[in-house]
Amino acid sequence: xxxxxxxxxxxxxxxxxxxxxxxxxxxxxxxxxxxxxxxxxxxxxxxxxxxxxxxxxxxxxxxxxxxxxxxxxxxxxxxxxxxxxxxxxxxxxxxxxxxxxxxxxxxxxxxxxxxxxxx
Numbered sequence: 785x786x787x788x789x790x791x792x793x794x795x796x797x798x799x800x801x802x803x804x805x806x807x808x809x810x811x812x813x814x815x816x817x818x819x820x821x822x823x824x825x826x827x828x829x830x831x832x833x834x835x836x837x838x839x840x841x842x843x844x845x846x847x848x849x850x851x852x853x854x855x856x857x858x859x860x861x862x863x864x865x866x867x868x869x870x871x872x873x874x875x876x877x878x879x880x881x882x883x884x885x886x887x888x889x890x891x892x893x894x895x896x897x898x899x900x901x902x903x
Contacts, residue, residue: 814865816858821850 824843827836 814861816861819851819854821847821854823847 822843824840824847827840
């Protein structure tokens with residue numbers, strides 16, 4: 785019976801796979817806060833007083849600013865998550881490359897083969 789040197793490779797794959805699965809299961813989707821900007825009351829079509837127009841004209845830029853602040857915050861979060869995603873992808877690629885170097889070293893520079901119990 786010939787034993788191949790792939791047992792450590794199989795064990796390493798199992799461990800790495802288990803760790804990756806665990807981190808994915810533990811990750812939670814980020815929550816996005818809802819916009820909470822009070823809209824100005826629409827003006828009636830007839831019988832509008834000067835006070836109603838003044839109140840509307842005051843509320844409209846406040847509403848616009850609130851929406852702009854919300855959009856700016858969502859854009860900043862999106863950028864931050866995008867940068868985090870890129871950093872995580874680079875780290876994952878580096879881990880795969882390191883594992884591949886290790887697997888090549890363990891297999892003596894030959895492509896890794898499946899464990900065999902054949903004689």
